[in-house]
């Protein structure tokens with residue numbers, strides 16, 4: 001990144017009482033610029049705790065919306081305003097209302113990769129880091145889970161509850177080719193395979209551990225292995241290489257979220273300069289969606 005942009009970002013950040021939050025899938029240059037890099041749950045908790053005047057969020061839309069729900073007095077700006085999530089588009093609040101009619105006794109646990117109107121219909125949200133714990137905590141034996149089918153299937157296998165799962169999916173994880181993972185495993189038989197639960201079941205069966213992005217970091221920290229095959233969005237490789245320069249990481253296959261790559265240093269600077277286009281949450285949904293998200297941050 002040109003020095004001029006780097007210095008300008010630093011100056012404006014201090015002048016405006018801003019913090020820059022970045023998800024671990026963000027391009028390396030953005031991770032290096034951020035005050036905090038983390039998984040969805042860590043970023044939500046950080047946004048709530050910091051209550052900065054201005055939060056510049058480097059990630060995709062649902063993440064910035066979650067930060068706004070938890071920190072309503074902050075101006076939250078998504079650095080790349082067009083960065084959205086194909087998974088969040090899979091299910092709406094109206095879809096959940098239909099599911100509730102079908103399964104009236106079931107509480108709804110919704111993956112945080114979702115729209116505000118779906119969150120507002122939910123008992124609680126969860127991330128991949130605490131999905132099992134949130135479902136376990138739901139006060140019903142049956143749970144409606146959406147929008148991610150792969151995560152829901154994995155949660156169902158790890159809880160005693162009956163799940164009614166919406167058939168949505170992340171295009172990046174769902175598009176991964178199992179032959180790529182098998183090739184890597186043949187090449188590096190000593191490597192540990194870490195896979196995100198949004199991946200198709202066949203990836204999960206072949207993994208040594210199924211983990212969210214924060215869990216992957218903690219796993220590597222506690223592992224004696226030297227090499228790891230990583231089954232999630234490719235930005236995670238940079239994050240792991242930065243944290244563990246003495247270990248070796250390779251992607252399990254081509255898992256790329258284009259929207260995560262939209263953020264540039266220039267856009268971060270623009271967000272700091274303008275403070276405009278802050279995330280707005282419709283009044284009629286704000287309280288309910290915030291309650292579901294707050295519950296998520298309190299469990300697990």
Ligand code: 13P
Pocket residue numbers: 038039040041113127128129170198211212213214
């Ligand atoms: P984490 O919750 O593991 O950070 O994953 C976020 C995500 O969007 C996965 O596609």
